[in-house]
Structures are given as structure tokens and as C-alpha cells.
Amino acid sequence: MSTQALTNPAVDFSEWYNEVVYRADLADHSPVRGCIIVKPYGYELWDNIKNALDRRFKATGHQNAYFPLFIPKSYLEREAEHVEGFSPELAVVTIGGGKALEEPLVVRPTSETIIGEAMAKWIQSYRDLPLLLNQWANVVRWEMRTRPFLRTTEFLWQEGHTAHATEEEAEAETLQMLDVYADMVVNDAAIPVIRGLKHETEKFAGALRTYTIEAMMGDKRALQSGTSHNLGQNFAKAFNMQYLDKNNQLQNCWTTSWGLSWRVIGGIVMAHGDEKGLKLPPRLAPYQAVIVPIFRNDDERGTVLDAVETLKKALLAADVRVHVDNRDYQPGYKFNDWEMRGVPVRLELGPRDVQNGTVVAGRRDIPGKEGKRFLQQADIAAQVKLLLEEIQANMLAQATAFRDANIFDVHSYDELRSVVEAGGFARGWWNGSNEDIARIKQETSATHRCYPLEQPGGEGVCFMSGKPASQIAIFARAY
Amino acid sequence: MSTQALTNPAVDFSEWYNEVVYRADLADHSPVRGCIIVKPYGYELWDNIKNALDRRFKATGHQNAYFPLFIPKSYLEREAEHVEGFSPELAVVTIGGGKALEEPLVVRPTSETIIGEAMAKWIQSYRDLPLLLNQWANVVRWEMRTRPFLRTTEFLWQEGHTAHATEEEAEAETLQMLDVYADMVVNDAAIPVIRGLKHETEKFAGALRTYTIEAMMGDKRALQSGTSHNLGQNFAKAFNMQYLDKNNQLQNCWTTSWGLSWRVIGGIVMAHGDEKGLKLPPRLAPYQAVIVPIFRNDDERGTVLDAVETLKKALLAADVRVHVDNRDYQPGYKFNDWEMRGVPVRLELGPRDVQNGTVVAGRRDIPGKEGKRFLQQADIAAQVKLLLEEIQANMLAQATAFRDANIFDVHSYDELRSVVEAGGFARGWWNGSNEDIARIKQETSATHRCYPLEQPGGEGVCFMSGKPASQIAIFARAY
Numbered sequence: 001m002s003t004q005a006l007t008n009p010a011v012d013f014s015e016w017y018n019e020v021v022y023r024a025d026l027a028d029h030s031p032v033r034g035c036i037i038v039k040p041y042g043y044e045l046w047d048n049i050k051n052a053l054d055r056r057f058k059a060t061g062h063q064n065a066y067f068p069l070f071i072p073k074s075y076l077e078r079e080a081e082h083v084e085g086f087s088p089e090l091a092v093v094t095i096g097g098g099k100a101l102e103e104p105l106v107v108r109p110t111s112e113t114i115i116g117e118a119m120a121k122w123i124q125s126y127r128d129l130p131l132l133l134n135q136w137a138n139v140v141r142w143e144m145r146t147r148p149f150l151r152t153t154e155f156l157w158q159e160g161h162t163a164h165a166t167e168e169e170a171e172a173e174t175l176q177m178l179d180v181y182a183d184m185v186v187n188d189a190a191i192p193v194i195r196g197l198k199h200e201t202e203k204f205a206g207a208l209r210t211y212t213i214e215a216m217m218g219d220k221r222a223l224q225s226g227t228s229h230n231l232g233q234n235f236a237k238a239f240n241m242q243y244l245d246k247n248n249q250l251q252n253c254w255t256t257s258w259g260l261s262w263r264v265i266g267g268i269v270m271a272h273g274d275e276k277g278l279k280l281p282p283r284l285a286p287y288q289a290v291i292v293p294i295f296r297n298d299d300e301r302g303t304v305l306d307a308v309e310t311l312k313k314a315l316l317a318a319d320v321r322v323h324v325d326n327r328d329y330q331p332g333y334k335f336n337d338w339e340m341r342g343v344p345v346r347l348e349l350g351p352r353d354v355q356n357g358t359v360v361a362g363r364r365d366i367p368g369k370e371g372k373r374f375l376q377q378a379d380i381a382a383q384v385k386l387l388l389e390e391i392q393a394n395m396l397a398q399a400t401a402f403r404d405a406n407i408f409d410v411h412s413y414d415e416l417r418s419v420v421e422a423g424g425f426a427r428g429w430w431n432g433s434n435e436d437i438a439r440i441k442q443e444t445s446a447t448h449r450c451y452p453l454e455q456p457g458g459e460g461v462c463f464m465s466g467k468p469a470s471q472i473a474i475f476a477r478a479y
Numbered sequence: 480m481s482t483q484a485l486t487n488p489a490v491d492f493s494e495w496y497n498e499v500v501y502r503a504d505l506a507d508h509s510p511v512r513g514c515i516i517v518k519p520y521g522y523e524l525w526d527n528i529k530n531a532l533d534r535r536f537k538a539t540g541h542q543n544a545y546f547p548l549f550i551p552k553s554y555l556e557r558e559a560e561h562v563e564g565f566s567p568e569l570a571v572v573t574i575g576g577g578k579a580l581e582e583p584l585v586v587r588p589t590s591e592t593i594i595g596e597a598m599a600k601w602i603q604s605y606r607d608l609p610l611l612l613n614q615w616a617n618v619v620r621w622e623m624r625t626r627p628f629l630r631t632t633e634f635l636w637q638e639g640h641t642a643h644a645t646e647e648e649a650e651a652e653t654l655q656m657l658d659v660y661a662d663m664v665v666n667d668a669a670i671p672v673i674r675g676l677k678h679e680t681e682k683f684a685g686a687l688r689t690y691t692i693e694a695m696m697g698d699k700r701a702l703q704s705g706t707s708h709n710l711g712q713n714f715a716k717a718f719n720m721q722y723l724d725k726n727n728q729l730q731n732c733w734t735t736s737w738g739l740s741w742r743v744i745g746g747i748v749m750a751h752g753d754e755k756g757l758k759l760p761p762r763l764a765p766y767q768a769v770i771v772p773i774f775r776n777d778d779e780r781g782t783v784l785d786a787v788e789t790l791k792k793a794l795l796a797a798d799v800r801v802h803v804d805n806r807d808y809q810p811g812y813k814f815n816d817w818e819m820r821g822v823p824v825r826l827e828l829g830p831r832d833v834q835n836g837t838v839v840a841g842r843r844d845i846p847g848k849e850g851k852r853f854l855q856q857a858d859i860a861a862q863v864k865l866l867l868e869e870i871q872a873n874m875l876a877q878a879t880a881f882r883d884a885n886i887f888d889v890h891s892y893d894e895l896r897s898v899v900e901a902g903g904f905a906r907g908w909w910n911g912s913n914e915d916i917a918r919i920k921q922e923t924s925a926t927h928r929c930y931p932l933e934q935p936g937g938e939g940v941c942f943m944s945g946k947p948a949s950q951i952a953i954f955a956r957a958y
Contacts, residue, residue, distance in 0.1 A: 072511065091584075092572060096570045
């Protein structure tokens with residue numbers, strides 16, 4: 001770990017973010033343009049996110065499958081908006097086995113097309129519906145500006161793809177998966193989100209409607225953290241995905257897709273991190289607790305390490321993800337390191353603790369003395385588990401309070417400008433034109449994030465156009 | 480499910496294999512040359528294999544990480560044997576974001592080079608060693624002839640990459656991971672393996688030594704099911720992977736790599752399958768037990784489905800992976816389908832069983848009446864778990880007996896020829912030349928599979944060259 005001070009996030013959030021990603025050992029630079037190396041600590045975090053989602057996907061009846069990395073170029077061209085949306089971002093394989101390929105292969109930027117083709121083959125009758133698939137995979141989008149986890153040329157994600165008999169079922173699925181994302185991000189990542197509908201100018205290429213979960217980062221910008229698309233019959237028609245209904249009539253399917261990527265790791269860094277580094281929510285942290293043994297000589301060493309081993313076993317037996325830091329460094333160095341890496345609970349154990357049957361516990365979410373307390377060795381597992389729950393709840397409460405304090409109702413373009421300039425989400429009645437949205441983006445860098453699903457109801461006046469409006473929208477600068 | 484009879488494996492094993500893969504719903508054809516679609520049933524099997532290995536990797540101190548899909552072409556060229564070995568198989572990205580790339584990017588065929596570069600950066604001193612990494616990833620090799628799971632252009636696998644301070648440690652790691660593979664394949668996949676050393680003509684491009692686990696398939700051919708490579712200092716030197724030792728001297732690292740792919744799925748199909756289809760080992764089967772409800776009318780339906788639900792809950796609570804087949808088909812159709820898909824235990828429950836508190840259990844590994852027995856509903860979980868253990872053990876015993884009955888000691892080239900022609904592994908003293916190996920391959924299609932690690936000791940006479948020999952080798956036709 002570098003001993004240089006971390007950049008203050010209040011001074012340069014962007015620089016702070018990069019430093020935390022690398023110094024907390026989540027990732028490293030790679031020699032490939034726009035690609036990162038995910039180090040073990042970052043990968044374990046992703047694995048925990050993955051498991052948290054996969055469990056929810058299975059509980060809602062989805063199954064995993066795996067489709068080819070390569071997509072024939074002609075497939076992407078079958079759905080008009082889709083090809084237009086993705087063409088500028090494609091990586092293309094033109095040589096295979098030493099020879100030029102007859103048809104170039106695109107490295108998947110997303111798999112609607114190749115999965116659509118397969119589903120069309122698998123679906124014959126209404127009995128085959130709904131078809132509920134998910135894929136864990138790497139995808140590639142040739143981005144011009146990249147940032148670790150937030151926007152990388154290659155990234156890991158999951159993409160769900162489902163087919164349904166009716167429009168209503170497809171819409172219900174789209175919203176269900178949005179809720180699954182919200183449930184994971186709120187309850188496991190401890191990040192509050194606004195579930196909303198994307199404006200048509202911001203929807204997925206080829207979708208009828210795109211829903212989003214939008215979170216607020218520490219610099220008050222928005223992070224789109226997962227999206228769920230109702231694809232209508234656009235892909236079904238492009239790929240002849242049809243079924244025989246109960247009356248033996250051929251019908252087009254209705255499809256959905258939904259994706260969440262390792263971008264959420266960036267969200268965790270930016271929603272919770274502070275001037276000391278990363279702060280991980282206990283439910284997703286690779287290590288929920290770290291034990292730092294403290295001793296001055298070999299005598300003490302033996303006694304302390306024995307007690308540490310007992311603690312570790314008790315915690316492991318209770319399914320606490322615990323790590324013992326036995327490295328040949330001073331305790332102070334270790335404390336800083338685990339603070340930087342965001343471990344929720346730090347346990348210190350010295351010779352006096354061995355005598356007293358105690359352990360000193362420090363909380364990452366409450367710094368200094370205020371967060372410290374003595375725990376009893378005899379009852380360590382139950383106490384640490386309770387502590388982890390407290391931390392999880394406190395992190396969500398803190399992030400929610402911060403978010404709520406930084407959403408402002410606006411009634412004019414001027415008010416929006418000052419909210420956006422000062423930092424925060426601007427919320428107001430919206431019935432403006434696409435040109436209005438373009439102007440706001442041009443002049444303030446803020447974008448239409450979404451129409452929140454929770455609406456006040458009634459009617460208002462659009463803060464931009466002055467026209468009657470039936471919905472409020474959120475505008476903010478975003479990642 | 481097709482109702483056409485399955486090709487008899489004794490008549491055309493190769494055709495039988497393809498039919499089982501597709502009809503057991505493991506995979507489907509894809510529109511991309513040499514690539515397959517892994518369907519949910521096949522993916523779940525792979526996930527179980529993955530978990531079975533990952534657990535063992537973690538227990539031996541390894542951590543997962545993720546490295547870029549793309550490798551700059553120049554990286555592959557740094558190790559002479561490596562580039563020569565992989566060049567004919569590469570898929571190359573030449574266009575990104577609509578522009579020709581200055582340096583083409585190779586889609587990883589394996590990641591020694593890009594991981595070697597990163598490890599070189601991470602390793603400074605002896606304190607950083609050993610560095611024990613693993614990656615779960617997709618890789619691409621442009622194969623001329625492909626077969627589902629056994630040889631595909633894109634495949635899923637894991638690749639371990641480790642760095643050590645000494646040659647001894649690297650060799651110990653190489654052998655340890657070979658043992659990890661053997662342990663998983665033997666104890667979870669129920670396939671006996673021969674652990675052995677690859678002949679120098681068959682080793683990994685750039686390795687000092689390659690170890691292998693070789694299994695016998697139902698047609699008596701060999702399947703190389705996992706390999707572990709001692710890379711010596713070849714890659715360490717190519718990538719300047721050096722460390723300061725305790726005396727502050729700069730030393731080159733010693734590295735290893737080891738990989739196992741979804742090829743093992745092909746191994747499971749071919750080692751256990753029969754004329755009725757797939758036969759899955761309980762420890763890896765997506766469904767360990769399937770319940771088929773049997774009823775003639777709506778009255779019976781209600782009673783039976785209630786009892787089925789109770790059974791299901793009891794089995795799930797005991798961590799048995801159980802599935803209820805509620806499809807609108809006749810029981811006979813369902814029985815055949817689950818036989819084809821290789822589910823270890825089939826549970827039938829009709830109205831009379833409800834009255835008697837019984838369930839009829841059928842075993843996939845023992846066909847017909849012989850494998851049938853009545854179980855008690857009240858004690859279903861314990862009985863099914865016991866049954867699953869019996870099946871697991873029986874499948875390994877059957878595969879081992881078959882394998883052992885088809886390994887023959889040979890003392891002359893003629894004997895080898897007749898063993899290979901009739902089918903089986905030929906085992907004999909070996910001290911032949913590379914030309915001898917080429918001749919055997921040319922004339923019999925058999926290859927030098929390995930020098931088994933378990934050697935009889937002493938000296939013998941090479942069956943080919945007549946020279947004194949200190950080791951026995953295995954020759955066989957292989958996948």
C-alpha cells in the first residue's frame with residue numbers, strides 16, 4: 001500500500017475515485033486500451049454481487065445459459081435501431097486461423113440478436129412460454145473515454161433475455177427484474193435507488209421502453225446502475241420468434257432484456273467511500289471482518305496467535321467472512337490498509353485482551369473512538385454478526401439521508417441550473433421537447449435521468465416549457 | 480424430446496455422442512462456426528463442475544482474478560515455443576470502433592502472456608511469493624474440426640497461473656493441481672483417471688513439463704481431461720518476472736499454469752452414457768432426483784400433487800436437488816425423457832403410494848426392475864441421500880471396472896497394434912524415439928498419452944525399440 005495521502009474526494013472526486021480503485025486493490029491497469037485487470041479483492045466483490053443476483057434470478061424462475069462470444073455481423077443488422085445504436089462501438093474479428101473471414105464476426109456488445117435467433121428456434125407453442133434465460137458473460141464496447149468499472153471496453157455483466165405470450169406479461173417481467181435489481185442494490189450494496197422510466201432519447205437501442213435504477217454518488221452525480229428493457233415485438237419480428245397460441249394461431253412473442261454490470265462496483269466505491277478510502281457493505285464485502293494480532297515479543301506472539309485462531313474458527317463457523325492479517329507489518333500500517341480496503345469490522349487482539357477475554361472492534365462506517373467497542377471473545381460470532389447488521393443498516397441510512405438531502409424540487413430552468421451547478425438531483429414537472437433536453441444537456445451537462453415510478457399524481461407545470469405536465473422527472477449530471 | 484430411437488453407441492459412438500448432447504438438452508448448434516450454445520441443463524452441469532473445482536482451488540490457497548479478453552499480438556510473440564504453438568489457432572480483432580487498429584488484438588487462446596506481464600509488476604520480493612491466481616473465462620482457439628464440448632472454437636474453462644521462488648515449489652504446485660483435478664474428476668464426476676506426465680512431443684507450448692489426467696471413454700478412447708504445466712522460467716524470463724530474495728539478490732520466478740475446461744462435460748457423457756442416453760453422477764447432476772406424479776383424474780391429481788409437494792419440500796430441505804415434472808405429458812414419455820437426460824433417481828408417486836406412504840424409486844445406473852425399490856415417504860430425504868451415494872459409488876466402480884478391463888500390457892509393436900485396433904489402452908515399457916511415436920500415430924492413430932505417475936519401478940525392454948527402458952507409457956487413440 002502506498003503511504004501517500006489519498007486525494008480528498010471533496011477536492012477532486014474523480015482523482016479520488018481512481019486512487020481508491022487502485023489502492024484498495026480492486027483493479028489494476030492493463031496493457032489493453034480501455035480494459036482493466038480485476039484483482040482478487042475486486043473479483044471477490046464481483047462474485048458476491050453475482051451470487052446475490054443469481055440467487056434472486058433463480059428464485060424468480062430464470063435459468064442460466066451460455067451463447068457464443070461472436071455474433072455474425074449480419075445478425076446485428078436485422079433490427080434497425082439496434083444496429084444504429086451499437087455500430088460505433090464494435091470490435092470486429094476479421095481473421096481466424098490465419099485466414100480472412102468471409103463474414104466478419106462482432107465481439108458481442110450485448111446478445112439480443114444471437115439469443116433471439118436461438119429462442120425463435122426453441123419456441124414453438126404457448127407451452128414453451130415464458131422462456132426465462134440469463135447469461136453471465138463478458139461483452140465488449142469500443143468506448144472512447146474509459147474509467148475503471150464505470151466504463152471499460154470489456155466488462156463483465158449479466159444479461160437476461162425472456163420471451164412471453166403477451167404484452168402484459170413482458171411488461172410485468174421488465175418491472176419485476178427492475179425490482180430484483182433495486183432489491184439487490186438497496187439491501188446488499190446499501191445504495192438507495194430511484195426506480196424510473198428512461199426518456200425515449202435515452203432508451204436502449206431497439207427497446208420499446210427502458211427502465212432504470214438511478215443512484216446518487218458521493219459527488220451528487222447520478223449513476224445508472226441497472227436497466228430493464230421491454231423490447232416489445234421488435235426483436236421477435238426481426239428473428240421470427242413466433243408461437244402457436246391455444247387456438248393454433250401463429251403469434252409474435254413479446255421479449256425483454258435486462259442487464260447489470262460490474263459498474264455497480266464503481267457505484268459502491270462512489271456511494272460509500274470517504275477520505276480514508278473504500279467502505280464496503282457487509283453483505284458484499286470479501287472480508288467482513290479482519291483480525292489484527294498485536295504483540296511485542298515472541299512470548300506474546302504465541303499467546304495472541306492462539307487466541308486469534310480460536311476467534312477465527314468461531315467466526316468462520318458462523319459464516320462470517322473473516323481474514324487474519326499475519327503480515328510482517330506494524331499494526332498501524334495494517335489498520336490503514338484495511339481502512340483503505342473498506343473492511344466493515346476490524347478486530348484487534350493483544351495480550352491484555354487475551355487475559356481479559358475481550359477483543360477491540362472498530363467500525364469502518366463510524367471512524368475513531370466513537371465506533372470502537374469491546375466485544376467478549378466467548379460470544380464473538382453473535383456479536384460480530386449483530387455488528388455487521390448494524391453497519392449494513394447504518395450505511396444504507398447514511399447514503400439515503402445524503403441522497404434525500406440532495407434532491408431539490410425545481411420550478412424553472414434557472415432553478416435547475418443552480419441545483420446542477422451546486423450539485424444534486426433536480427426534480428420537477430416535465431413536459432418538454434427533445435430539443436429542451438438537448439439544450440439542458442448542452443448548457444448544464446445534466447441529462448434526463450428518468451421519470452420516477454413513484455409519482456406524486458395530479459398535474460403540474462413543466463419547469464422548462466411551461467406546458468401542463470402529468471409527470472415529474474429527475475435531471476442530473478451522470479456517469 | 481424426439482421419440483426417434485437413439486443411435487446405439489456400440490454401432491456408432493460418435494453419432495451417439497452428438498445425439499446425446501443435443502437430445503439430453505445440454506447444448507444446441509449455433510450460427511457461429513465451431514461454437515455451441517450451452518442450454519440451461521448443460522450450463523447448470525458446468526456450474527456444478529465449476530463450484531466443485533473452485534472450492535478446491537480456494538482450499539489450496541488460490542484466488543480468482545480477471546484479465547482482459549484481448550491480448551496485444553506482440554505479447555504472444557515473446558515466448559518462442561508459445562507463439563509457434565498457438566499462431567495457427569488465433570482469432571484476431573483488427574477493427575475497433577470503426578477504425579483499423581494499429582496493433583491487432585488476439586482473442587485470448589490462453590492467458591500466460593497477459594497474466595505473466597501483470598504478475599511481473601505485482602511481484603517485487605520473496606514476500607510476494609507464492610502468487611496463486613485462477614481465472615474463470617472464455618477462450619478462443621480456431622479449430623478446424625469441432626465437436627460439442629470436446630473441441631469448440633470458443634470454450635469456457637479455468638486457467639490457474641502461479642509464481643514461485645523455487646523450482647521445487649513450482650513442481651509441487653504443478654502436481655498439487657493435478658491432484659485437485661483428479662480428485663474432482665474421480666470423486667465428483669465418477670470417472671477414474673490416470674495421472675501422468677506428457678511426452679515432450681505432447682506438452683504445452685512453452686512448458687518445461689506437462690502433467691495430465693487421462694480418462695477412458697465408453698469407446699475405449701482416451702480423453703485428456705485436465706492438464707497442469709510446470710513452465711520453468713520460460714515465461715518468467717520472457718516477462719521479466721523477478722523477485723528480490725532474502726539476500727537482496729534479484730532472481731527469476733518459477734511459474735506454473737493449469738487448465739480444465741467444459742470438455743469434462745463431454746467426458747461425463749462418454750464415460751457414463753449408454754443406449755438410453757446420458758447418465759449423470761449425483762454430485763454434479765443439475766437434478767439429482769425427479770418426481771413424476773401419476774394420476775388418472777382430477778380427484779387423484781389433487782391428492783397426488785399434495786403428497787408430491789410434501790416430498791419435494793422434504794428433499795429440498797435436505798439439500799437434494801429435486802425437480803417435479805408437472806408437464807402435460809404421459810408418465811411414460813417423462814420417464815424416457817429423464818432417462819435421456821441422465822437424472823440419477825426417478826421418483827414415481829401415484830394414488831396407491833399416497834395411501835401406503837410409499838414412493839417408487841428408480842435408478843438410472845441400474846435399469847429396469849433390478850434398480851427399483853419402494854421408499855417410505857416419511858423418511859424420504861435420508862433414503863434418497865443414501866441412494867445418491869450408492870449411485871455415485873456404483874458409477875465410479877462401473878467406470879473403473881470397464882477401464883481396468885481395457886488396459887492391456889503390450890510387449891511388441893504388433894501387440895500394441897492389435898490392442899489399439901480392438902479398442903483399449905496399450906501399456907508398455909517405453910524408450911522409443913520421437914520418430915517411433917510419429918510412426919505409431921501414423922500407422923495406428925494412437926498417441927503417447929502419458930507416462931503414468933504410478934510406475935512399476937525397475938527396468939524393462941521398450942516394446943518398440945527393444946532398448947532398456949525405465950518407464951512404462953500408455954498409448955491409445957484419443958479425443
